[in-house]
Amino acid sequence: MTKPRVAFFDFACCEGCQLQVANMGETLLDVLQAIDVVEFREVMSEKSDDYDVAIVEGSITTPHAVERIKEIRRKASVLIAYGSCATIGGVNGMKNNFNLDDIRGSVYGEQARYFETIPTRAIHQVVLVDYFVNGCPVYIPEFVKVLKSALSGIPYRVPDHAVCVECKLNENECMYDKGITCLGPVTKAGCNSWCVNNGNICYGCRGMVTNPAVDGQKDILEKHKIPLAWVENKMNMYNKACEPDREARLNVEKR
Ligand code: SF4
Numbered sequence: 001m002t003k004p005r006v007a008f009f010d011f012a013c014c015e016g017c018q019l020q021v022a023n024m025g026e027t028l029l030d031v032l033q034a035i036d037v038v039e040f041r042e043v044m045s046e047k048s049d050d051y052d053v054a055i056v057e058g059s060i061t062t063p064h065a066v067e068r069i070k071e072i073r074r075k076a077s078v079l080i081a082y083g084s085c086a087t088i089g090g091v092n093g094m095k096n097n098f099n100l101d102d103i104r105g106s107v108y109g110e111q112a113r114y115f116e117t118i119p120t121r122a123i124h125q126v127v128l129v130d131y132f133v134n135g136c137p138v139y140i141p142e143f144v145k146v147l148k149s150a151l152s153g154i155p156y157r158v159p160d161h162a163v164c165v166e167c168k169l170n171e172n173e174c175m176y177d178k179g180i181t182c183l184g185p186v187t188k189a190g191c192n193s194w195c196v197n198n199g200n201i202c203y204g205c206r207g208m209v210t211n212p213a214v215d216g217q218k219d220i221l222e223k224h225k226i227p228l229a230w231v232e233n234k235m236n237m238y239n240k241a242c243e244p245d246r247e248a249r250l251n252v253e254k255r
C-alpha cells in the first residue's frame with residue numbers, strides 16, 4: 001500500500017518544533033512506518049514537490065513567504081499548522097507592537113531597504129489550515145494524535161478549556177498561591193500543563209481559550225494584589241498576532 005507523502009516546511013521560527021520530531025526516539029520509528037517523509041530540511045537533503053500532507057512550522061513575515069505558503073497550500077491535500085509560530089503567530093507576533101520601518105531599521109540598519117517585511121501572521125491568516133498543533137514547542141503526544149487524525153481523515157479539535165484543568169488534575173500547587181502570575185486560566189489546554197509540572201508558569205503558548213473566564217481571572221488578581229498589566233504583558237509574548245482575528249481563527253477550526 002502506498003504511504004502518504006509528508007513534507008515539513010519552515011517559515012519564520014526557531015525550528016524547535018521540527019527538532020521535537022527529530023528527537024521523538026522510538027515513537028518516530030512508529031510514525032515512519034505510516035508515512036513517507038519526502039522533505040524535511042532539518043534532517044535530510046532531499047526535496048520534493050509531490051506531497052499529500054504539508055506540516056508547516058513558522059509564521060508568515062514577508063511578501064515572499066505569502067507566495068510560498070500559497071504554493072504549498074496548492075500542492076498539499078492536507079495542511080497542518082505546526083507550533084505556536086504557525087498557529088497563532090507566536091513570539092514573532094511581538095513585531096506587530098512596533099512600526100515596521102523602525103523594526104526593519106533596528107535589525108538591518110542601512111541595508112533595511114533590501115529586506116521586505118509585513119506584519120507577522122499565523123498560517124491560517126493567509127491560507128486555509130486543516131489541522132492545528134499548538135504549543136512552543138509542540139507537545140509530541142498531541143502531534144501524534146493530530147497526525148493520526150490527518151492520516152485517517154477525521155477532524156481534530158484543539159482543546160478549548162483552560163490549562164488550569166490539566167494543572168489541577170496533575171495536583172500542582174497553583175502559582176498564584178506563590179504570588180506568581182500564570183496564564184493557565186486563559187490558555188488552551190492540551191499540553192498536560194507541561195510547564196507548570198516542571199516548576200515553571202504557563203506563558204500562554206497555546207493561544208487563548210474562546211471564552212476566557214475574565215471575571216474569574218480578575219478576582220484571582222485582586223485576591224493576590226497582582227496588577228492586570230502584568231498579565232497583559234505576558235499575553236503579549238505569544239498572542240499578539242492573532243489578537244484581532246480570534247473569531248476568524250475559531251471559524252476555521254470549526255469547519
Ligand atoms: S513555536 Fe516555539 S519552538 Fe516552535 S518554532 Fe516557534 S519559537 Fe520555535
Ligand code: SF4
Binds near residue numbers: 164165
Ligand atoms: S493558574 Fe497556573 S499554576 Fe494555577 S492552576 Fe492554573 S495553570 Fe496551574
Ligand code: SF4
Binds near residue numbers: 195
Ligand atoms: S503550560 Fe502553557 S506555556 Fe507551557 S506548554 Fe502548556 S500552554 Fe504552553
